[in-house]
Amino acid sequence: MTGKLRELIAWELQDNWAFPVLELILAITIIQVLPIVSLYRNVTNFSKPFWRSMVYVFIICVAVIFGRSFGEGVEKRKLVVLLSYPVSRVQVFAAKFLANFLALLLVFGGVLFVEGLSYFMFKSVNREIYPLTIFDLAPTIFAFMFLSLFLVVFFASSLMTFLSLAVKQFGLSIMVFLVYAFGMEYWTGLQFGTKDPGLYLSLRSGPNAIVNYLRTWYFNTLGLGYSSTWSTLSIFLTAFCYLLVGGLLLLLASLFLMRRIDLD
């Protein structure tokens, strides 16, 4: 990482994560995640409630963080000031996106890690003694949950960055993002049945479907036994591609906008 990029990231963290933004996000995440409690360590008892309670936290936190960073940056001409230094637009974009994305991932991932520790996520059942069942793959489930968390935060961050740069206003970009995100949650719930891949365009059901599919695939591929799941290949591909490819396309579109945006 170049010195300039490092400085820009440090500046972004100081500016955008100033008191009480970090504290509020930490508090909301801890209060939402840690009350999930169960006697069992299977995907139904852990993964599903996690996504259900975290979906609103993801949406609101990403909206505030990226809206402030890019939308407010353009609106209040902070970007103009930043670009008066010998740095390129791509460097500023990369620093802002990386700083906020990694910080959010660290907060959410940290809380998921603590919750995982309370569920002994590193510990699997001894399969030399008992026949391993699909419910005993706690370490694998947590690994796939971290992957899904990465995808969700990446998609939401890219979408909000794109909207902030396209709309160029903090308030309006947040409003458009919230309408889209909450609208998708509502619309997918109304339009599709549980076996319809369309349902998994939701940030609540999609990650859970990814975790379920990957866990079953892992179990069957390693020859640990055979298990079937409601999360079919088409459901998995819909959720996975929507988050990963959608996120990448939006990120590229944001980069294009950043290079072309008129800041005057």
Place this chain on the structure above:
Amino acid sequence: MKLLRIGVTVLVIGVSLLVATYVRAHTVDSGSIGMGMDAPSLFGPFVFEPRTTFITLREANPKENLTLAVINELSWDQTQDIREVTPAFVLNGLRESDTIVFKISVRGLYYIVVMTEKGEYVNPSNLVVQQRGFAEDLLWASGTFVAVGVGIVVVQMARLLKLSQE
């Protein structure tokens, strides 16, 4: 200033953890769990927190003089022999439909084994496990975070006040 911020963040983590501990104090229930005729009465592993645990023996054969043991997963996996493990909790002389109330001291994965007094497994059996109340380790953790956070904030505030007076 940086240390003050760290103190505030630690304090916020502690208070949030305290709120989360309060919220998660609700009852979790295993539902009715049973074993088949051929399986020994070994249930679990369960994630037990250091809080009040209730186990109700809904069905057992024989119906009297039963022994219930709660065994740490690590201990059980090494030997799988009830005579060689040291249970975290054990109670003798139980009857069908009795409810046992106890508290596990350390968070962990535990098995529940139901046996006769002679050490034979009971077949079939059916029980319900519940946990209620505050998880003590989380209370301690949140208290520690709050104390450390308050300590850092107070020391830093005092230092800043002294500097402003000078």
